[in-house]
Amino acid sequence: xxxxxxxxxxxxxxxxxxxxxxxxxxxxxxxxxxxxxxxxxxxxxxxxxxxxxxxxxxxxxxxxxxxxxxxxxxxxxxxxxxxxxxxxxxxxxxxxxxxxxxxxxxxxxxxxxxxxxxxxxxxxxxxxxxxxxxxxxxxxxxxxxxxxxxxxxxxxxxxxxxxxxxxxxxxxxxxxxxxxxxxxxxxxxxxxxxxxxxxxxxxxxxxxxxxxxxxxxxxxxxxxxxxxxxxxxxxxxxxxxxxxxxxxxxxxxxxxxxxx
Amino acid sequence: xxxxxxxxxxxxxxxxxxxxxxxxxxxxxxxxxxxxxxxxxxxxxxxxxxxxxxxxxxxxxxxxxxxxxxxxxxxxxxxxxxxxxxxxxxxxxxxxxxxxxxxxxxxxxxxxxxxxxxxxxxxxxxxxxxxxxxxxxxxxxxxxxxxxxxxxxxxxxxxxxxxxxxxxxxxxxxxxxxxxxxxxxxxxxxxxxxxxxxxxxxxxxxxxxxxxxxxxxxxxxxxxxxxxxxxxxxxxxxxxxxxxxxxxxxxxxxxxxxxx
Numbered sequence: 001x002x003x004x005x006x007x008x009x010x011x012x013x014x015x016x017x018x019x020x021x022x023x024x025x026x027x028x029x030x031x032x033x034x035x036x037x038x039x040x041x042x043x044x045x046x047x048x049x050x051x052x053x054x055x056x057x058x059x060x061x062x063x064x065x066x067x068x069x070x071x072x073x074x075x076x077x078x079x080x081x082x083x084x085x086x087x088x089x090x091x092x093x094x095x096x097x098x099x100x101x102x103x104x105x106x107x108x109x110x111x112x113x114x115x116x117x118x119x120x121x122x123x124x125x126x127x128x129x130x131x132x133x134x135x136x137x138x139x140x141x142x143x144x145x146x147x148x149x150x151x152x153x154x155x156x157x158x159x160x161x162x163x164x165x166x167x168x169x170x171x172x173x174x175x176x177x178x179x180x181x182x183x184x185x186x187x188x189x190x191x192x193x194x195x196x197x198x199x200x201x202x203x204x205x206x207x208x209x210x211x212x213x214x215x216x217x218x219x220x221x222x223x224x225x226x227x228x229x230x231x232x233x234x235x236x237x238x239x240x241x242x243x244x245x246x247x248x249x250x251x252x253x254x255x256x257x258x259x260x
Numbered sequence: 261x262x263x264x265x266x267x268x269x270x271x272x273x274x275x276x277x278x279x280x281x282x283x284x285x286x287x288x289x290x291x292x293x294x295x296x297x298x299x300x301x302x303x304x305x306x307x308x309x310x311x312x313x314x315x316x317x318x319x320x321x322x323x324x325x326x327x328x329x330x331x332x333x334x335x336x337x338x339x340x341x342x343x344x345x346x347x348x349x350x351x352x353x354x355x356x357x358x359x360x361x362x363x364x365x366x367x368x369x370x371x372x373x374x375x376x377x378x379x380x381x382x383x384x385x386x387x388x389x390x391x392x393x394x395x396x397x398x399x400x401x402x403x404x405x406x407x408x409x410x411x412x413x414x415x416x417x418x419x420x421x422x423x424x425x426x427x428x429x430x431x432x433x434x435x436x437x438x439x440x441x442x443x444x445x446x447x448x449x450x451x452x453x454x455x456x457x458x459x460x461x462x463x464x465x466x467x468x469x470x471x472x473x474x475x476x477x478x479x480x481x482x483x484x485x486x487x488x489x490x491x492x493x494x495x496x497x498x499x500x501x502x503x504x505x506x507x508x509x510x511x512x513x514x515x516x517x518x519x520x
Contacts, residue, residue: 048340053332072313073385076336080308081378083340087347118341125333 001078001085003069005043007061008199012182012255013038016151019247020171023240024156024163031155033093037086038151044082045117045147047075054125055208062199096158116146127209136211137180144186145179152178170240174248177236181229182255187212188222189259197260230256261338261345263329265303267321268459272442272515273298276411279507280431283500284416284423291415293353298411300346305377305407307339314385315468322459356418376406387469396471397440404446405439412438430500434508437496441489442515447472448482449519457520490516 014035018028050057050065051072058068067075120143123135152175156164189198190205191214205212213222233252237245274295278288310317310325311332318328327335380403383395412435416424449458450465451474465472473482493512497505 048336051333051336053336073311074382076308076311076313077378077382077385080339080343081382083343084376084378116344118337118344122334122337122341125337 001082003063004047004060004066004078005040005082007063009039009043009061010258010260011039012251013042013147013151016148016178016248016251017155019245019251020152021155021159023245023248024159024167025244026155026159030095031158033089033095034154034158035151037090037094038147038154040082040086040089041117042147044079044086045121047079047082049121051075054121055204057200057204059195059200062196094158116142120144120146124210133216136216140183141176141179144183145176148179148182149175151175167240170236174233174236174240177229177233178252178255181226181233181252184213184222184226184229185255185258187214188219188226190214191219193259199260226256261342263323264307264320264326264338265300265342267323269299269303269321270518270520271299272511273302273407273411276408276438276508276511277415279505279511280412281415281419283505283508284419284427285504286415286419290355291418293349293355294414294418295411297346297350297354298407298414300342300349301377302407304339304342304346305381307335307342309381311335314381315464317460317464319455319460322456354418376402380404380406384470393476396476400443401436401439404443405436408439408442409435411435427500430496434493434496434500437489437493438512438515441486441493441512444473444482444486444489445515445518447474448479448486450474451479453519459520486516 017031017035017038021028021031046060047066049055050060051067057065059065063069065075066078070078120139120141123139124143149172152171153168156168156171187205190203190212193202195202201207206215213225217225230252233256234249237248237252241248277291277295277298281288281291306320307326309315310320311327317325319325323329325335326338330338380399380401383399384403409432412431413428416428416431447465450463450472453462455462461467466475473485477485490512493516494509497508497512501508
C-alpha cells in the first residue's frame with residue numbers, strides 16, 4: 001500500500017479538493033482526510049488497472065508496478081485495502097456535520113461504484129473498437145471523470161448550506177468539463193510524452209489497441225478539442241467562483257498544459 | 261456481480277444481522293440494507309480469494325468461480341464493485357440516526373480494512389507453516405471473525421442508546437466466540453464434507469498447504485475444540501440476551517452442526 005501510494009504522482013485529486021475548499025472559504029485543512037482518501041482511491045484503481053489480467057502494465061509513477069514488485073496476490077489485496085482504508089479515513093477523521101459527511105461519502109462511493117469508476121474500467125477492458133462516440137465519452141466520464149468530479153463536489157457537500165446551494169450546479173459543470181480536459185490531454189501525452197516524464201511507458205494506449213481521442217480524431221483534432229475544453233472549463237469556473245478561484249484556475253491551466 | 265452474489269450460499273452473515281436486530285427488539289426489516297451489504301462484502305472477499313493469484317479455486321457455491329466463468333479482469337472488478345456497492349447501499353438505504361449509521365459503517369469498514377478481513381487474507385497467502393498458535397488465531401479472527409462480528413455488532417450500533425450500552429460488550433464476546441466456532445467447523449468440514457454439500461472441492465485446505473485447526477490439532481482435537489467453543493458461544497449469548505435470542509441460539513447450533 002505504501003509502495004504505490006508514496007511513489008509520487010501529481011496528486012491532482014487531493015489538490016483539487018483542497019483548492020475547491022479554499023475557493024468556497026473553507027480552511028483547506030478541514031478537508032485533508034477527504035483529500036487523502038481521494039488519493040487512496042485513485043491509487044487503488046491504478047494498482048488494479050495495472051494487473052496482468054487488466055492492462056498488464058509494468059511501470060507506474062516511474063517504478064515497477066505493485067504486482068511486479070510484490071506479486072499479484074499482494075497487489076490485489078493492496079488495492080482492496082486502500083479502498084477500505086479510504087472509506088475508514090473519511091468516516092473516522094473527516095470533520096463536519098455527520099449528515100454532510102454522509103452525503104459526501106455517498107457521492108464518493110457512487111463515484112467508485114459499479115456505475116462509476118469500476119463501470120468505466122469494465123467498458124474499457126471489453127474493448128471499444130466498434131463503440132460509438134457516446135460510449136467513448138461515457139467511458140471517460142466514468143473511469144476518469146467521476147473521481148475528479150468527486151474531488152470538486154465532496155468539499156462543497158461539506159460546506160455551509162448557503163455555499164452549497166448557490167454553487168453546486170456550477171461547480172459540477174466545471175468538474176465535468178475538467179474531467180474531459182484531463183482525459184483528452186492524457187490521450188495526447190500517451191502519444192507525445194516521454195517514458196521518463198510520464199513515469200510509465202509512452203504509447204501504451206496504442207499497444208493495448210485502446211480507442212482514444214487521438215486514435216479517433218488524430219493528434220491535431222485532439223489538440224483542438226483540448227483547447228476548446230480548456231476554454232469551457234475556465235468559463236464554467238468563472239460562473240462557479242468568479243472571485244475566489246485562483247488556485248482552481250491554475251490547476252485547470254496545469255491540467256491543460258502539463259507534460260506528464 | 262449477480263452471478264456470484266445470487267449463487268446461493270448459507271447467508272449466515274445477513275441472517276445473523278437480522279436475528280441480532282430481532283434479539284434486541286428492532287424490526288428486522290430496519291436492518292435489511294446492512295444485512296444485504298454484509299453479504300455483498302462477503303461475496304467480494306470470496307471472488308478475490310478464489311482468483312488464480314490467491315487460492316486459485318475453480319468451484320464455489322456449487323458453480324465455477326467468477327474468474328472461471330467471466331475471466332480474471334471481470335472477477336477483480338466484480339469484487340471491487342460489490343464492495344463499493346455495499347458501502348453505497350448502507351449509506352443511501354440504511355435508516356437510523358445518521359451518526360449511528362456512520363458508527364456502524366466505520367465498524368463495517370474497519371472490519372474489511374487492512375487490519376481486518378484483508379489483513380487476514382494477507383497473512384493467509386504468506387503461508388503459516390512456521391506460524392505460532394497466536395498467528396493462526398489472529399488470522400481467523402481477522403479473515404472470518406471480523407465480518408461475523410460486524411454482522412452482530414452493526415445492528416446494535418443502530419439500536420437505541422439504552423439497548424446498545426447495556427448489551428454491546430456481551431454481544432461482542434458472543435460474536436468473537438462464534439467466529440472461532442465458525443472457523444473450526446469450516447476446517448473440519450474441509451476434511452469430512454463432500455464436494456456436493458460444500459459447493460467447493462473438499463480437501464482444498466490440505467492441497468493449499470494451509471495450517472488449519474485440523475492440521476494443527478487433528479480431527480479429534482478440532483472436534484473437541486468445536487464442542488468447547490459451541491458451549492462458550494451459547495454461554496456468551498445467554499449473558500448477552502437471556503430472554504430474546506431464540507433465533508441466535510438456533511443459528512449458533514446450526515453453525516456448530518452444519519454439514520456445508
